[in-house]
Amino acid sequence: MQVRLQLMVVLSAITVLGSCSREDRILRQPPSASNTLNTVQISGLNPGANLIPTPPSSNMYQESAYSVSEGQKLFEAYNCVGCHAHGGGGIGPPLMDSNWIYGSEPGNIFATIMQGRPNGMPSFRNRIPEYQAWEIAAYVRSMAGLLPKGVSPNRTDEMNIKPAESSTPKQTPTGITGVPEQPK
């Protein structure tokens, strides 16, 4: 009997411990979530130079694995992949490294999406709802490893940027001259 009691204690302890936002499915957007932007300064006039340090801002969407995964879906749907690929970059800068031209805080990325940036990043203001920009921002941060592993999507069901190892053509390592060095 005593043991049953212990089990019950363990069970209820687990219950108390987990009021865990990682698993929340935020389906209805709270109206307040969308009105917290544009208080974040990003940079001076020259992109990339003299970054103004910004206070860390919070983003409720980056605590929910579901929202980050929604961000991932939108990243595809809104054709972000067209320029940034799946984080590797192309026409646009890569997003999976640690270089941030306009800052890596959720607010910075949000502002980048909403306002656009010189040299090609369009502005999505009025094009996408703000909560979706927050979700995309959360996903972008996850690509750079800035989110805990528990909420970051692991992989998608899409094609990888890199082909599967079995289907990569066989390569011979080449030197500067293009001729493999033969061991003497």
Next chain:
Amino acid sequence: MTAALSLVASHVLAQAKVLDPGRHHVLHPAAPQAGHIEWLYWFIFWILFAVFVLMIAAFAGAGAKARVVASGPLPIVEKDEEADHRAGWAVGSAMAITVATLFVVLVLSVVTGKRVEGLTSKNPVTIQVTGHQWWWEVSYPNSQADQTVTTANEIHVPVGSPIVILTNSKDVIHSFWAPNVTGKRDLLPGYSSAFWFEIDQPGIYHGQCAEFCGLQHAHMGFSIIAESVDEFQAWQQQQLKNAAEPSTSEAIRGREVFLTHACLMCHTIRGTDAGSRFGPDLTHVASRNMIASETLPNTAGALAGWIVDPQRIKPGTQMSPNPLSPDDLQAVVAYLQALH
């Protein structure tokens, strides 16, 4: 206001009548396929019913001799060769009958399967159905790209000619099922398959996703609209056209709103700048009976409610809420309702 409400109500009622859900039934076939299956169903049913009655009779007969003796177990029955012999015959013949019955069921099932699946026509109407979370993309492929009709959730087919459905899925597994028409077929990502049916009575047949596909699995309906060949061809010609130019000032403003807000990020309206394929094609959205995968009637009120807060109606749907101003909303609805 009252007039508008009653208009909406009558439209909803009319909708209900057209869909006639009372007929939404496996055993109300509207197609030869479902007819064959219905026949097989009843055939097996009556066989099984007979088996059921016999077995229950046997158990009842055996049980009728029961004794309730509370004072402890009864003595053991002595070994009785005679009884064993009779029981052996009874069990043996019951098994023989079982095997024979099963064989009949097997043969009829295979024969019916062949009748349902075998396509003889060389010139069927081919329709590509692609499952999305949580709607159906429907296209009528044609070798000329500009002759390809793309629509969503409502599948128009001509009565009396064979229809081939090619299946595919964009994300997870869905399953295409219209009970009045034929059995279901899974839409598997990475696999494409084909099956066919033919509808012999004009009408609207409801269908829905039958494989669990996530949050809005419950609201993933479609309908098959069977009409005469002429009507079907007229419909197809209409669908091939680009979107109608809005004629009223409100509708023109609606197009502006559509093209300057989130709508164009996901939807296509051919003839405008909106060309994203993430959501359903809206080029002829007003020609459909229902919206949101057969969840709401295609009325101004339902459309407005859907645009403003789709997450209330289908929590988890990919469509985002659009807090438009009342004027903008009215304009967009007017525009969409003009897209015949």
Next chain:
Amino acid sequence: MAVAESIVANDQDTGQSELALRLARTWRQPGGFWGWFCNTHHTDIGIRFMVTAFIFFLLGGMLAAMIRLQLIRPENSLMGPDLYNQVFTMHGSTMIFLFAVPLMFQGFGVYVVPLMCGARNIAFPRLNAFCYYLYVGGALVLWGGFLTNTGPDVGWFAYVPLSGPSYSPGHRADIWSQMITFTEVSALGVAICIATTILRYRAPGMTLNRMPILLWEKLVISMAVIFAMPAVMIASGLLLLDRLVGTHFFNPAEGGDVLLYQHLFWFFGHPEVYIIFLPGAAIISTLVECFSRRRIFGYTPIVVSVVATGFLGFSVWVHHMFATGLPQLSESFFTAASLMIVIPTGTQFFCWVATIWYGRLQLRLPMLWCFGFFFVFLIGGLSGVMLASVPVDLQVHDTYFVVAHFHYVLIGGALFPMFAGIYFWFPKMAGRMPSETLGKWHFWLFFIGFNITFFTLHFLGLRGMTRRIYTYSPDMHWQGLNVLASSGVVFMTAGLLVFLANVFHSMRVGAIAGNNPWGDAGLEWSMSSPPPPYNFLHVPTVSGRDPLWEDPPDQAIVVGLRDDIRETLVTHSLDAEPQHKDEDPGPSIWPFLTALSVSAAFVGSIFTAWAVPIGAVPVIATLIGWLWPRGESPTPLPTGESWLR
């Protein structure tokens, strides 16, 4: 003369009771808090399995009631899709993995099999205890997840890609997959224990063709578990790799295959149905024999049927996948196989009828539940014939028709026999008789409620109501039938409450049962109730299929087993000739500690890959503790006939 006889008898009694004392001291299980975790005796572990599984049955039943409440009216706002998906997934997973198999196979098997074999304990008792703790670990992981909003929401089958990394973010599906690992390792371990007990621990004289049918069925199920469970562990393992390590086994874009998962899953999933049903059939065969007061008719056909079911069960999995669009030839093959499995099941039914017909039926409470089983399982089996036919299946697959079918099969095939079995062996486990009156109330309430709920679902399915929908439109006119179906829940709940009352009441004030209250033939009824820690004062021998009915009073017993250490007798697997003695390892804390460290590694691996190498350290350490040599090797058995008296 008479006085002398009585003195001899008394002398014998004292000898007996001294032996009993010595055996009791030797086989004693430790008491106290830590002692509870050291216990390795099969009757204790078996009852724990049953009690734990029954608790999860009640929890799963509550989820079912929530589902029925949600569907009671169209567009109900009681639950949203997020919660509803978790609830029905939890219901299915709990009922299959935490209730049906652990109770019907593990619980009953662990408790009854050694007693029926005439063994003093189960083979590998520590492994057996380990399996129990691991099962509890898996159950706590699943329910802990559910209570922290991390309950799996992808269905109890967790089809990819819906359960894959793209469409199931967070750790919900990981919890499901890891729960599979827990429970399936547990089931595999118990299957090994039970199969070994049946094959090597049978009492001398209990040759294969004298084995009770229940042992045959447990043997077949153990083998089915050993062959079926790896398939689902591979499926869930690959799913975990996809989700946690980023492999592409099930990613169609990279050449992965979504159907591969379904094949692996159902290759386990269909035998699983028989793993759940055969223990029920085993109970029915035992009870029909006992309450018909005659040897079961058709021992050989029944055994052959059971073995055939075990094999055929592995050849029908594709009938869960007809809708994926297979070639006609393979559809026909799997239709034929699915229909074929009716033959062995039908054979068992016919033999049961014949036994009752030519017996002297006594309609006691357990037998009433057997008749419930006959009725309910018959309906389920017959609708199964419909589902074997591809065209009909394509219409009703994934509708409430199928829901009705498999509840008739699983509740009919497992739950009704389970209650029959609980009432039947309750006197053995508790030492007291269950109340017949309360038991009959329980039966009729549950039987009526069950049929109201699930017979109605057939019609909903034909009317096109698909499974796993959290709501439906009023236009579909499904409400009336849904209300009817939901109303049955009230009766079933009342029935279960009566059952619980019966158990708690009878445990305290039920009539004292005595050794063999039902007059059954099995060896488990030859010792006092509840069984002493050493089970049998003398390891018995048998000379027929129904030992307590047939064996002469001077039936030989096994002597030569030491009573100062836990010696057990190992016999030949075919003819049960004694081969050697083995020593039972006795109580130990190590199985519990190992289960704890394995659980930690399993749970940790959901969150980080490092949990595998780091978690392996305590696992290896506890395994070393567990497997540390005990120094004493089993003594060989003296040759010849000297061990019998």
